[in-house]
Amino acid sequence: MTFFDANVCYGGVKTPSQAVDYSLDALLRRMKEYNIEKALVVHSMAREHDAPTGNELLMKEIKGHDCLLPVWVLLPHHTGEMEEPGALTERMVKEGVKAASMLPSLAFHSFSMRRWSVGPLLDALCERRIPLIIGIEQVGGMEGLAQLALENPSLPIIATNVAYRADRFLYPLMEQTKNLYVETSSYKPYFGLQEFVKRFGAERLVFGSGMPAVDPAASAAVVTWSGLALEQQEMIAHGNIERLIGEVR
Amino acid sequence: MAEKYRQMVLSGKAIEGLEIIDAHNHLGPYFNFPVYRQGSAESMLERADTMGVSKICVSAHAAIGPNMVWGNDEAERAAAYCPERVFAYVGVKPCSEREMLDEIEKRFAAKGFIGLKLHPGLHGVQVADNSYIPAIEYAEKHSLPVLIHTWSHADVSDLDGLSTRFASVPFIIAHMGGAPDVLDHALDVMRRRENVFGDTALSYAPHGSIEYAVKKAGAEKVIFGTDMPFYDPVFTLARVVCADIRESEIEKIVGLNFRGICPLIPR
Numbered sequence: 397m398t399f400f401d402a403n404v405c406y407g408g409v410k411t412p413s414q415a416v417d418y419s420l421d422a423l424l425r426r427m428k429e430y431n432i433e434k435a436l437v438v439h440s441m442a443r444e445h446d447a448p449t450g451n452e453l454l455m456k457e458i459k460g461h462d463c464l465l466p467v468w469v470l471l472p473h474h475t476g477e478m479e480e481p482g483a484l485t486e487r488m489v490k491e492g493v494k495a496a497s498m499l500p501s502l503a504f505h506s507f508s509m510r511r512w513s514v515g516p517l518l519d520a521l522c523e524r525r526i527p528l529i530i531g532i533e534q535v536g537g538m539e540g541l542a543q544l545a546l547e548n549p550s551l552p553i554i555a556t557n558v559a560y561r562a563d564r565f566l567y568p569l570m571e572q573t574k575n576l577y578v579e580t581s582s583y584k585p586y587f588g589l590q591e592f593v594k595r596f597g598a599e600r601l602v603f604g605s606g607m608p609a610v611d612p613a614a615s616a617a618v619v620t621w622s623g624l625a626l627e628q629q630e631m632i633a634h635g636n637i638e639r640l641i642g643e644v645r
Numbered sequence: 646m647a648e649k650y651r652q653m654v655l656s657g658k659a660i661e662g663l664e665i666i667d668a669h670n671h672l673g674p675y676f677n678f679p680v681y682r683q684g685s686a687e688s689m690l691e692r693a694d695t696m697g698v699s700k701i702c703v704s705a706h707a708a709i710g711p712n713m714v715w716g717n718d719e720a721e722r723a724a725a726y727c728p729e730r731v732f733a734y735v736g737v738k739p740c741s742e743r744e745m746l747d748e749i750e751k752r753f754a755a756k757g758f759i760g761l762k763l764h765p766g767l768h769g770v771q772v773a774d775n776s777y778i779p780a781i782e783y784a785e786k787h788s789l790p791v792l793i794h795t796w797s798h799a800d801v802s803d804l805d806g807l808s809t810r811f812a813s814v815p816f817i818i819a820h821m822g823g824a825p826d827v828l829d830h831a832l833d834v835m836r837r838r839e840n841v842f843g844d845t846a847l848s849y850a851p852h853g854s855i856e857y858a859v860k861k862a863g864a865e866k867v868i869f870g871t872d873m874p875f876y877d878p879v880f881t882l883a884r885v886v887c888a889d890i891r892e893s894e895i896e897k898i899v900g901l902n903f904r905g906i907c908p909l910i911p912r
Contacts, residue, residue, distance in 0.1 A: 559848065
């Protein structure tokens with residue numbers, strides 16, 4: 397099984413674990429060990445320091461590593477920290493950025509994900525079919541995710557950190573949306589992938605390792621030991637994300 | 646690292662060449678979220694087969710929740726369903742000494758029980774609550790392991806105290822303290838106390854944590870457990886068998902250590 401990883405970060409963090417190597421070299425080594433042929437990657441500086449600086453560092457540091465595809469961390473344009481949405485997404489596509497990430501929670505970048513704040517930015521992403529990768533902890537949990545997905549029905553959203561207790565929220569939300577995808581590194585209900593696929597098909601699950609914080613062995617096993625048919629596993633492992641980023645224009 | 650195990654994980658094949666005993670499982674439905682396939686013993690064995698796990702040790706959600714007797718009945722039926730592979734902990738709920746001992750004695754008079762499970766968090770008491778003492782004295786008398794849920798420094802400190810008072814009882818710190826900031830505390834107790842072990846069950850999969858536990862507490866103090874069917878067990882086994890540790894250490898963690906403290910698990 398080979399993987400296309402939709403959830404990878406590298407670079408130093410404020411509160412490191414003694415057990416984790418956060419370097420780019422370690423990421424590349426681990427990807428090789430776990431048959432991760434490509435990864436959508438974020439720089440930790442864009443999350444924990446300054447989004448534009450981190451995005452710029454990312455572009456410089458991953459140059460020449462064809463297995464790494466850049467994900468930019470975005471801020472709304474109102475404060476002038478990032479350009480107007482249309483210009484921003486035009487530059488993203490030009491520079492080969494394949495997905496966007498946002499961290500709107502008060503503990504991170506502190507802005508509203510409602511349309512009065514980020515509507516123009518989300519519309520610009522939507523126009524270019526750039527998927528938004530967002531942790532549910534960033535939007536206040538499953539209720540916040542539901543609001544985001546329902547208010548922006550054409551924006552491809554890949555939700556991370558969807559945990560094993562989420563299904564009573566997740567299932568009705570999946571039924572009522574077509575634009576929501578679940579990244580698998582945290583999604584571990586008992587027989588969870590089998591039950592999800594039975595209801596919604598394998599098209600809406602996207603493999604992510606969650607490296608460096610999450611063990612890639614664990615993330616790989618969620619798919620390879622899922623009990624799903626090989627064809628379904630391959631859609632989750634790489635096919636779905638390839639299709640999604642293939643639509644970026 | 647045992648490369649062969651990583652290849653088994655990546656190819657979706659069950660682990661071969663190791664005796665794997667999952668020492669921390671539950672059983673049945675749960676109030677807070679859906680547990681598919683009713684969390685039955687049959688379904689858990691299906692999951693165990695996918696990974697190459699030979700034996701599972703269960704305590705019923707009901708027993709660590711509102712109804713000790715109901716839950717232990719479920720656990721007894723699960724053990725009877727496949728006596729060679731399914732073993733049960735008696736779930737112990739704080740109650741009168743007589744009620745507790747009657748329940749424990751009744752279960753050990755039946756087949757399939759191998760230890761005690763305490764979940765002070767769900768029962769709203771401290772780990773060292775006095776109401777648990779008769780159960781731990783029973784474990785002392787009968788050489789039974791005691792698996793205790795932990796999620797805080799206070800839980801681990803209490804367990805540290807219990808392990809000193811009951812030095813011959815093997816205690817397992819479930820989740821190795823649980824919360825990330827409690828891990829070092831749990832590992833310290835596991836290292837200091839000969840009769841204290843920690844299990845690997847966690848709903849998340851911190852990178853490098855098995856290697857870290859082995860380095861700090863020793864491979865002989867780490868026990869494989871997954872919390873199935875609370876959540877999927879596969880990622881925890883992958884975390885253990887793909888850890889960057891010696892193969893002999895993996896063998897200890899996935900089976901030998903638990904065998905060493907649980908004489909009622911048959912060969």
